Amino acid sequence: MEDEISSYVDEILSAVGDDLDLSREEIEKEFRKFLEYGVPPDLAKRSLVKKFGGDRSGRKLLKDVRPNERNLNLICKVITKNVKQISVRGESRIIHYGLLADESAILPFTSWRSSFPAEKGDVVEIRNAYSREWHGNVQINMGERTSIKKLEEDVLPDLHQEPRKCKIMDIYKTFGPLELKVKIMDIAEKDIEIGGGKRRIYSGILADDTGKAQFTAWHDFDLKKDDVINIRGCYARFWKGIPQVILDERTEVKKLSEKMETTSPVLPLHKLVELRGGLDITAEGTVIEIKEGSGYIERCPECRRLMRNGECRIHGKIKGIADLRLRLVLDDGFAGIGVILNRELTEKLIGKSLEECKRIVETEGREKLLEDISSSLLTRRIRVRGNAFGDEFGTTLIARSAEILNENLREEAEKLLQMLEGER
Ligand SMILES: [Zn+2]
Known part of the structure; x- marks a missing residue:
């Protein structure tokens, strides 16, 4: 019997593959448990192979993939493939991403492998991929343990899917x-x-x-x-x-030949945060914070970088160009976004020109200008329009236009601010 168990465990291991962080002892322990409960060894083996995802011949259709599955074996076509350089813990890495399709569905993928041996249009067999949830959708991920092999194109049935x-x-x-x-x-x-x-x-x-x-x-x-x-x-x-x-x-x-109206959609902030970003978006909310780096600044005339204490990080001591900008946090009680405003929009919102701001900074100090900006903007409701970008720190809208909304709403906004502060 001991020999028999050992050979079953061998079979399970070879079916599961050597790429699992799973010891022989663990499999044997689980196998014995099945036998204790009177499960026939064949059934126990099949069940364990399935449990550890080692059904290597088992191809999964994209439509059946759920988030957080491991050891996925797929046959699909690379619909798009793009390269991106990203920084992981300070190290620069190349990743590939795009779309995969089979006869059942299309899903996005991200490959963390150092190389991606297939091009757009190739039919590939992918083994040992895994899945994650991304944006409410399933995404196929590939790591160093994932194998990718090119196949003949006719391996897949016609991928014609109704758009x-x-x-x-x-x-x-x-x-x-x-x-x-x-x-x-x-x-x-x-x-x-x-x-x-x-x-x-x-x-x-x-x-x-x-x-x-x-x-x-x-x-x-x-x-x-x-x-x-x-x-x-x-x-x-x-x-x-x-x-x-x-x-x-x-x-x-x-x-x-028809005409079409286009629009800049007005999105509630939680919707915008959920989408992460968007092109030419209009959003409204209350200014609940004026972030550091707002107000009067000086930029290097050579590279436009922000200067500190009259110095550019690259070009050293140099006479800077005066500029204004605002970095605000806009909140509507459900979600918040960052907003960046340039000189022109800053002048409009705070009702002061660059020259006036410069004079305040030179005569009364930087803090005084920030106090003035706070009292004219904090708790006010504004509408901004521009492109919004999302990253792991949240969503930021780069304003192309901005306006202060109805003054009557200010009281309401102050209540919102008190409520938010109460939460902290
Ligand atoms: Zn510079």
């Missing part, structure tokens, strides 16, 4: 091929280096009545500014919460 009709605000939640009706707001062409060759791409901004997105077309669809078009079979990806629509050779583009 899903949606609006720009919906693409945050939709990972399949999309069908969008949009207006081209802006377009430019650019030559880029890819795989040793040059390719011309067309990129810009598109919009509908729910929002705006950046786009990149890998094919010349002869698009012009103000064209209203129907796009069938495009894909979406995101950069810091900014949606980007990708059109490739197989995307169908039809020009329409």
